[in-house]
Each structure stands twice: as structure tokens, then as C-alpha cells.
Amino acid sequence: MALHARKRIEIVMEAVRAEQVTAWLDQLGATGWTVLPVKVGRGRQGLRRAGVPGGIFDNVVILCVVSDEVAERVVRHQEELLVAKPAIVTISDCYVLRGDRFV
Amino acid sequence: MALHARKRIEIVMEAVRAEQVTAWLDQLGATGWTVLPVKVGRGRQGLRRAGVPGGIFDNVVILCVVSDEVAERVVRHQEELLVAKPAIVTISDCYVLRGDRFV
Amino acid sequence: MALHARKRIEIVMEAVRAEQVTAWLDQLGATGWTVLPVKVGRGRQGLRRAGVPGGIFDNVVILCVVSDEVAERVVRHQEELLVAKPAIVTISDCYVLRGDRFV
Amino acid sequence: MAELIPPPILFFVLGAAAAALRSDLHLPESLAKTLSIYLMVAIGLKGGAALGTPGASEGLWGALGAGVVLSFLLPILAFALLRAASSLDRETAAAVSGHYGSVSVVTFATAIGTLNALGLPHEGFMPAVLAAMETPAIVTALLLANGAVRRHRNRASGPGAPTPLPVLLREVLLNGSIVLLLGSFAIGWFGGEPARAQFAPFAEALFPGALALFLLEMGLVAARQIRAAPGVLDARLFAFGLVMPLIGGALGLGAGLLVGLSVGGVALMAVLSASASYIAVPAAMRMALPKADAGVYVTLSLAVTFPFNVVAGIPIWIAAAQMVVG
Amino acid sequence: MAELIPPPILFFVLGAAAAALRSDLHLPESLAKTLSIYLMVAIGLKGGAALGTPGASEGLWGALGAGVVLSFLLPILAFALLRAASSLDRETAAAVSGHYGSVSVVTFATAIGTLNALGLPHEGFMPAVLAAMETPAIVTALLLANGAVRRHRNRASGPGAPTPLPVLLREVLLNGSIVLLLGSFAIGWFGGEPARAQFAPFAEALFPGALALFLLEMGLVAARQIRAAPGVLDARLFAFGLVMPLIGGALGLGAGLLVGLSVGGVALMAVLSASASYIAVPAAMRMALPKADAGVYVTLSLAVTFPFNVVAGIPIWIAAAQMVVG
Amino acid sequence: MAELIPPPILFFVLGAAAAALRSDLHLPESLAKTLSIYLMVAIGLKGGAALGTPGASEGLWGALGAGVVLSFLLPILAFALLRAASSLDRETAAAVSGHYGSVSVVTFATAIGTLNALGLPHEGFMPAVLAAMETPAIVTALLLANGAVRRHRNRASGPGAPTPLPVLLREVLLNGSIVLLLGSFAIGWFGGEPARAQFAPFAEALFPGALALFLLEMGLVAARQIRAAPGVLDARLFAFGLVMPLIGGALGLGAGLLVGLSVGGVALMAVLSASASYIAVPAAMRMALPKADAGVYVTLSLAVTFPFNVVAGIPIWIAAAQMVVG
Ligand SMILES: Nc1ncnc2c1ncn2[C@@H]1O[C@H](COP(=O)(O)O)[C@@H](O)[C@H]1O
Ligand SMILES: Nc1ncnc2c1ncn2[C@@H]1O[C@H](COP(=O)(O)O)[C@@H](O)[C@H]1O
Numbered sequence A, B, C: 001m002a003l004h005a006r007k008r009i010e011i012v013m014e015a016v017r018a019e020q021v022t023a024w025l026d027q028l029g030a031t032g033w034t035v036l037p038v039k040v041g042r043g044r045q046g047l048r049r050a051g052v053p054g055g056i057f058d059n060v061v062i063l064c065v066v067s068d069e070v071a072e073r074v075v076r077h078q079e080e081l082l083v084a085k086p087a088i089v090t091i092s093d094c095y096v097l098r099g100d101r102f103v
Numbered sequence D, E, F: 001m002a003e004l005i006p007p008p009i010l011f012f013v014l015g016a017a018a019a020a021l022r023s024d025l026h027l028p029e030s031l032a033k034t035l036s037i038y039l040m041v042a043i044g045l046k047g048g049a050a051l052g053t054p055g056a057s058e059g060l061w062g063a064l065g066a067g068v069v070l071s072f073l074l075p076i077l078a079f080a081l082l083r084a085a086s087s088l089d090r091e092t093a094a095a096v097s098g099h100y101g102s103v104s105v106v107t108f109a110t111a112i113g114t115l116n117a118l119g120l121p122h123e124g125f126m127p128a129v130l131a132a133m134e135t136p137a138i139v140t141a142l143l144l145a146n147g148a149v150r151r152h153r154n155r156a157s158g159p160g161a162p163t164p165l166p167v168l169l170r171e172v173l174l175n176g177s178i179v180l181l182l183g184s185f186a187i188g189w190f191g192g193e194p195a196r197a198q199f200a201p202f203a204e205a206l207f208p209g210a211l212a213l214f215l216l217e218m219g220l221v222a223a224r225q226i227r228a229a230p231g232v233l234d235a236r237l238f239a240f241g242l243v244m245p246l247i248g249g250a251l252g253l254g255a256g257l258l259v260g261l262s263v264g265g266v267a268l269m270a271v272l273s274a275s276a277s278y279i280a281v282p283a284a285m286r287m288a289l290p291k292a293d294a295g296v297y298v299t300l301s302l303a304v305t306f307p308f309n310v311v312a313g314i315p316i317w318i319a320a321a322q323m324v325v326g
């Protein structure tokens, strides 16, 4: 009771482009998002350790909780997302309190 | 094998009230929790960017892995949680190694 | 469509040993990982607040998205992981865009 | 012309201009915190050392008393003004008025810097007056919000319940800034001339540079806050943010005269009364009056009153003090 | 021997050695940012104050013009060299060449520190030349990459589309460092001698210490970058990272002579032309030319050209300037 | 009275009082790191410059040798005491004893500050002795824990296996603090008087202020640590934390006399031996002896021995050195 099924989208990507992705999430109808800092990460580009002046090796994690429709829209428009070179995009199921917040 | 089903609770909220929520999680029987910093977030209040002196626009993410009973207690007492104005509360399924840690 | 089932592994643990765990994830075949900072956490050791000189009370969260095979390998070799005293290891289901990145 | 504007204030203008032009200039968060810690320590040490010189505590008690009374009463005035002239709800109006009874450390630091540059001396105990004025206004604000708070307390069991007054006062009195300011004051006073000499390159020589960097940050923050919350302030609230410091400053000027301070002391008393808190009080109000609109009080004190005081208020009160003090 | 190497540069060597030995030495990220903010402010204030002295603006326009022209043209040379002698794709070659037309603030700061230690004066307006040289190279780089960029623009709707040139130029011109440098320059110039005196303990006395800590960080970062990206640079690219600053420096030397600068000014003009950006331009290229290989341009400018300039380039150009300026 | 307590130490008391009163005073993490980097660099530069003056290296080898021997042997004494008088398990007792053979940089810095304020000179090479004493104690601690470690090594493949001794020693020798201290020492020595003069406003004039802020942080951390771990220390362990530095200090005093140091040098040798590491060694022990109880060793060295040394130990050893050195 009082729990509503929604989707969690989590994107790991370089910090310098994060604003483009959050603006795009806004466009697709996300009601909000949260950006977390990353200390260090490894992937195909090798090690990316935060703190180089200019911040070009900083990563962030973008967390966005959305309704199924918005999640579908994200998947459908993923081509647009992919030009921002997100490293990792995961989508998973979750329940939220107060479902009215994520239309 | 060696995997035990548990619940992940993740709460995004303003940093200044986070201690009230973690204290409340303690009361409900959570065996622990982890608080992560947030760089910037958007929601109904608009943009909240960390770093204003006094920290009143800082958000945090509280992660708490709990047993089904504690998760149910959290849902049942959600009224108490909601006075702390958490922005987002998600609950999802997960498996943990060493289930004895989350009674 | 265009979504591939994978596993999310999230490990909360003390920062000083995190490199051992990421090196071990590399060995087991993870294609990457992301380390996030933690502000404060509570568990069986009591409160661990980041910022003591020397960093010995800092925690981190390690996020690693892997294929089912690698996840199984992690579970199978968990004895090795456990010597690094991770506080919390959760594994959960997720979908990723571009599955080719997590062989 | 150049002599009239103290150089650190130019950095405030630079910060505001950079933010207005949407430059990406950002100071690291920990630098801003470090600078505010530094300013507290430097002001405290200097005040304490000054208090140690013979005769320097004359007038201390009068000034402290005047400060405490002003901090208690100014919120009532602000509240009456807001209820009469704005459409703020009771709780938000109370929260805003608490800010105007309390004080802003950086406004005070800027005034000290300006007095120093002009060669105008002031009583060494003024940092203690600053500390004394921080808290009383919070009590008044909570009393003014009374009804709203009482209603709230019924569901006080959850984690978001408003913090009760005694707990809150304890927290504010033991607030990091106050402890640091009073502690450094005590150390400067106890350590006397040897301590002053030992810390001088740190606490005195670096003061203008550190103040300049902090004002740069404040300019950035103030201008960004205005832009981030465009609809938050209507014309009446904006006017309040300019008029209230003038009223507060005039009362502070009078109080300073009454207790017999020097020109510099009277000017500082006016600046303290005119200034609005934007660090300690917002945090306290967020805890005690969770229903009050934080956008309103932060924007008013940070983005309207603070710049007004730094750019216009300080010169006004120094000039006024020079006129009224015989 | 000890007299020839300015002590702050020894901290660069220390940082590089520590990283090479795989020491875990790390400066907090916010310290590095704070130091770069400090260097900008200190350089700006000092240049502005120097410009305020009588006759100090003589030669300003010539120097600014020379700087802008060099910044526009050097990337063409670099691009031609890279396309002839390396196997870089068009877009990466264009991105790299943008770095070499633009400038490095810390290289400039190190050169200023060395000139000060040697007692060699220079024109006070050189920080303005530094600021003027930062941006033009970016325009040239984007024009050079032209084809690649146009192809990209077709899917410009998604969040990862390359940023268009006008937006990008606006961003770079309003880039935090430039705003801070020019703003402090204006404040130093407007505030005149009183401002200089007030800020001297901050902006002048601490300069060598702050520069030393920043060079320590740069040493760590450069050596770690080399190790993190072992296969990124082949011998030809590495050679480019050493030859290009020599070509740039020689052209800068000539330009400085042509516009009639003093010994110190000619040396600084050579150092600016020889230096490669590793903060503003990499960030801009990451936005505008997303397909260019960031590993190549960061490693080249940060880990090859920067150390070369700091350790060998600066002494070379000072000596050369002393020879050529009659 | 005021003359007897160096002002920076009053900031330690302020920090401890603030934490005891549960004030929310916090220094940003990166400020604490920056201050410890600063102290390392300033101590190193000053020691190196002092070593450069004629005759200054006299007694260096004796002092280094004495330091290394003390660092190797003090843990054995500590271990024997703990096994006899406390109920700690073997591994935790070994880990604790490693802390007491090694040294605390901030205790050393405070002692230097006190000597400077008293006008007592000391041998310039003492920072090198500090560096030499950091590591040997770790070897002894691991040998003492031997059995426990060997048992562990069987499942050495996982990521949590204890780090083997050679790897560990390498890490500790290349530990950021040691590299920074010795590197700055070398730079100060190589750069000679010009380097000293250039860095003096940074490395000397700011020293008391930076030390004061760091001691403020240490006071906060120590008092909070005591509260965070109330049950961790019983009366016997607490007593150990007070008695062990007295034993260590007395041995250091004797060793300093034996190798013929000056009053200041003997006092510093005693302070080094009395001090317990709370940065490098805890991190090493966490890696090498994962089963040892970190709560015990951090609390003992940080919250018991460190305050004791800063408040009581340093004056004791300076007075004792003045008595024993003819
Ligand atoms: N499998 C993975 N799991 C978690 N994070 C990853 C993974 N792969 C890459 N990342 C993160 O994404 C960043 C960029 O990845 P890449 O572009 O592949 O180098 C890395 O620095 C990591 O922070
Ligand atoms: N849909 C969402 N997904 C992720 N984070 C969110 C979402 N909505 C709000 N947040 C976070 O919660 C904070 C406060 O939200 P709000 O109270 O709605 O302004 C925001 O600043 C974000 O960090």
C-alpha cells in the first residue's frame, strides 16, 4: 500500500557534459534529477580520476526517478542520449512513496 | 546460493534534515545507513546547487539496506518520514551477501 | 527493445581498501567500475564520518555493472571479497543500453 | 573616486558581474568555508587583542546590552512591516524578520576593512557585540511565528518535526561561527601582545586579500540567487529588503550614540543593526519553521540586503557616524 | 647552479618525482582550484597596478595585437605540422593545434616569478595580453576541424551534439579564469597604489609559495598523466610537443621585438606563444569536437609541453630576449 | 601565565571545548589536508635552509641513528607494557605499539613553534630525524604481530588480505607526507638563502596561524573521537596513553644528550620519541593488520597521547632539556 511502481535511471558519464543530459531529461518530462560526484572510475577510456584542473576527468552519476512513460521515452530517444557519450545507462524497477511526484 | 533478498531504500533530501532521518531509521531498526553528497539536483523547488554558505541548498542521498520487516515498518510509518520532506524515496529489491547483517 | 539485462553490484566499504576491491573486480572480468565518496555512514562499527586526517574513517560506494557471468563469479569468489571487509554488498537486476559494453 | 570604494568591495562587484554575465566562475565550496573560518578567527583575534590594551573595555557592557536589545526588538518591527505591507504568510514573515534582527559577519568584516583603510579606530570589543547580536532575534522570530509552530508540534514524532526552542537555542549558541569568533576573541585577549605579534602576518596582513576573495564569492552567490529565484520577490518584498536595513541602521546609530561609542564604534553598531544574517539564521529557520519559504528569506538577505549594505550602507553609516558623533 | 633554477620549479620536479616513484602524494582538488584562483587574482592585481603608473600603457595596443594574431595563426602552423608528420585524424589534429595557439597561465606565472627573482622588469599590461591570447586559437581550431564538425551537426538535437561556435566563444570568453584575470586587472588598475599596498602581503608576498604548491600539483598531474596514457603518444607526437613550443616561442620573440617590448616583455611574449593551454582549451574542445581524442591533447600539453616550457623553455626565452633586445 | 602557553595551543583547547560542548564547528576536510601539506612544506623548507648554513650538519648522523634506533625499539617496550597490563589481543597490541615508535608531525610542529616563540634555537636537520623515525616502528610492529599475520596470509588471494611487508614499507616510505617533508627539505637546502628569503612570507610568517588552525581541527577531532568511542578505552589503556609518552620522551631526552644535541635539539628528540603517529601508521596498520581494532589505536594516539603531548609534554621536555643540557 502507498507504494507506486516507477523506474530508476542511473547514468555514469563525464561531468562536463552532464548539463546537456539533465536538460534533455527535463525535455523528456522528468520531474527532477540528482547529480552525484565521483571520485574515480575505470572503463574503456582507462582510469578517470577526479581533480585534474579543468575537471575534464571528473565523472558524475545522474539519478533520475521517472514514470514508465518517461522511461520508455528515454529508451526510445536513446540515440540523442548516446551522442552525449554516457558511459553507463542502467534502468531498474523501484517503488516510490507518493507516486504523484513522478507523472 | 549465499545470496539473501533484502530491500534497498534510497532517499534524496536536503542535507540539513538528513540527521533526523538517519536517527529515525535507527529507531525503526535499520542496522546502518550511508549518506552520499550531491552536487546539484532539480525538483519541484527548482535547482538546488551545493555550496551556498550555510549549506542550505545541499542535498544528500541516504542509502539504507534493510530486511523486509524494516522496509515494511518504514512504509507503515511513512507519515513520520514525510515531515522531514524527503524529495524522493525509492525502495527496490536486491540481494546481499551475508544476510545476517540486516536482521 | 535495445535493453539488455545486467547486474548492478554496489559495495559500501572503507576507502583505504577500495583499490584492492576494484583491482579484484578487474581480475574477475568487470569492464569498469565507479567509486563515489561518502559523507558519513553508520554500521556495526558505529559512526564513520569522512574527514579525519589520514582518511581512515572515509567510506566509499563502489558501483559496478556486470554481466550475469561476472556477477556469478563475484558471488562464487565472495570469500576473497570478504577479506576486504566490505560493509555492504548488494546485487540487483537492471537493464542497460548497449549491452556489448558488459561482456 | 577610487579612494571612496575600498578595493575588496570591487571584488563583490566583479563576482556579481561575472554571475550576471553567466560566467562559469565558481569558487570551490571548501574555499568559501575556509575564508569564513579565517574571517571569524582574524576578527576575533584582533578584537581580543584590542580589548587587552588599558581602558579598552570601557563602554563594553553598554554596547553589549544595546546589541542584545536591538537583536530582540528589530524582528518585531520587521514583522509588523511585513504583515502590513506584504502578502507573506505568518510563518515566512516571522522567519524573515529573524534574519534582520541578527547580523552578517561579512558585512561587519567589510565595515572593519573600510574603517581600517580610512584610518578610523573603533572599540576592540565590537566582535563581542557581533556575537551577542546573533541569537536573540531567533527567539523573537519563533515567538512571532508562535501559532504556526504550535499547530505543527502535534506531529512532532517524525523526523521532520520542527526543532523545539531550547534545542534550537543551544544549537545556535554553539553554532560553529559563534564559538570560533568568541573563542578567538578570548585567545586574542588572553594571549595579549605576544599573540597579536605572532599572528599578525596571518590575521592582519592577509585580511584584505581574504575578504576580497570572500566578497567575490558573495557577489557570485547573490547574483545567482536573484536569477535562480526570479518570481520569489515582488516589488514590496524587494523594497522591504532596502528599507529595513535603513531603519535598522538608524536605530543602531542611535543606540551607539546613546551608549557613548566612538565614531568607528557608532558606525559599526549601525552596520550590525542594518545587516541581515544569511548563514546562521537561515539554517536555524529551516529547522524551526520548516513551513516558511526558504526562497524568500535567503534571497532577501543574501541578494538584496547584503549587497545594499556592502555597496551603499557601509559608506552611509560611516558618514552618518562622523556627522553625529561630536 | 642553485641560482639558475627558481625554487618554485624545484617543486615541479618534486611532484613529478613523487608521481614517478608512485608515491600516494595528493593535493586536495579544492586546493589546486584555490591556487589557480589565487594566481589569477595575484597576476591580475599586480598587472593592473603596474599599468596605473605613468607611461605604463605605452606599447599596450601593439602587444595586444601581436598576441591576438599569434593566437589566431599558431594553430594553422601546428595543424600543418601534425597533418604532415603524424597520423592523427583531422578532428584530433585540429583540437591539438588549438591548444598551442592558446596559452598556459601557470607557465606565464612561473616566468613572472623567474623574472622577479632575476630582478628583470616587464610591461605591466602583459596579463592583458595573456587574456587576449586565450580565445582566438579556439576559433581557428574549429575552422580547421570544419568538415568533421559540419557532418556532426546533423544530429544536433540530442544532448551530446557539439556545441555551436557562438555559444562556445561566449563560454570561453566568460570562462572563470578570464573573468577573474581581467576583473582583478581592472581592480588593480582602478584601485591604484592604495589597493596595491593593501593587497601586497596577499598578492605579492605569498606568490612564490602559492606558485610552488601549484607547480607541485602540476608535477604530480603531468607525471601521472604520462603513466595513465602510455600508448597515447608515439615518437612523432612526442617530438611535436617539444618542437612546437620552440617554433611558437621563436615567433613570439620576434613579435615582441617588432612591437618594441622590453627584455622582460619580449621574454614573456615568447613564453606565452610557446605555452599550450591545458585548462580552458581542453574543456572547450571536449564540448566542440567530441570526436577528437582527449587523451592526445591533454597528454601532449600537460605532460610534454608544460614541463618542457617550465624547465627548459623559460630560461631559453629569457636568455634569448636578453641577447636580442639591444 | 599567558607567556607559558603558546597561542596556537589555545586553539587546540578551543577545538576540544567546542566539540565537548557539541558545537557543530567543522573545518572542511580539504582545509585540514591543505594545512598538513603546508606544515610539511614549511618545516621541510626551514630545516633544509638551516642545514645549508656552515657547520649545520654537525651531529646529523648521530641524531639520525638515534632516531632510527628509538623508532625500532620503542614499540617493543610499548608492546611489553600492553601485554602485561592490558587485555588487548596480540594483533591490536602490536598495532598500538607501532604508533608509539613512530612520530606525530603536528606535535613536532607545535614544539618547533614553541621553541621559536621562546627564542630557543635547534639543529636544522631535525625534520630529517622526524622523517627517519616514521617508518622503522612499523617493521617492529609487524614482527611483533608475527603469528597473527602468518595465520592470515593463507588466504592472501582476496582483496582484503593483509598487505605484505615489502609492499607496505615501500608505501610508507613513499607516503605523501614523507615525500613532501624530505622533498621540501632538499629544496630548502639546495635553494639556500635566496629560496629561504623568497618563501619566508609563506613558510615562516604564516606558520603560527596555520598551526593554530590545524590544532583547532585536532582539538575537534580528538574530543569527538573520545565521545564517538566511549567504551573503547578502559582505565589501563588510558593510563598507557599517558605513561608511554613519558617513557618515550625520557629515552629520547637521553638519546639527544648522548649524541650531543643542543637544548632545542634535545627537547625535539624527546618530543619526537614521546609522540605517537595518528596519520601514517594508522593507515598502514589498517592495511597490514586488518584484525587489529582501529578504534583502540586511533583513540589512544589521537585523543589521549596527542593532547597530552601538546598541552603537557612539550613544556615538560623543553624544561627538562634546559636542565640537563649543561
Ligand atoms: N561496468 C561499469 N560499471 C560501473 N561504472 C562503469 C562501468 N564502465 C564504465 N564505468 C564508469 O564510466 C566511466 C567512463 O567509462 P568509459 O567511457 O568506458 O571509460 C568510467 O570512468 C567509470 O566511472
Ligand atoms: N525525479 C527525481 N529523480 C531524482 N532526483 C530527484 C527527482 N525529483 C527531485 N529529485 C531530487 O530531490 C531534490 C529536491 O526535490 P524537490 O523537493 O522536488 O525540489 C532535487 O534537488 C533533486 O536532487
Ligand SMILES: Nc1ncnc2c1ncn2[C@@H]1O[C@H](COP(=O)(O)O)[C@@H](O)[C@H]1O
Pocket: B030, B031, B032, B033, B034, B035, B063, B064, B065, B066, B102, C012, C013, C038, C040, C041, C042, C043, C044, C045, C046, C047, C048, C059, C086, C087, C088
Ligand atoms: N544497512 C546498511 N545500509 C547502508 N549502509 C550501511 C549499512 N550498514 C553499514 N553501512 C555502511 O557501511 C559502513 C561500514 O559498516 P560497518 O562495517 O557495519 O560499520 C557504514 O559506515 C555505512 O556507511
Ligand code: NA
Pocket: D074, D099, D100, D101, D102, D103, D248, D272, D273, D274, D275, D276, D277
Ligand atoms: Na541586523
Ligand code: NA
Pocket: E074, E099, E100, E101, E102, E103, E248, E272, E273, E274, E275, E276, E277
Ligand atoms: Na601558445
Ligand code: NA
Pocket: F074, F099, F100, F101, F102, F103, F248, F272, F273, F274, F275, F276, F277
Ligand atoms: Na614516538
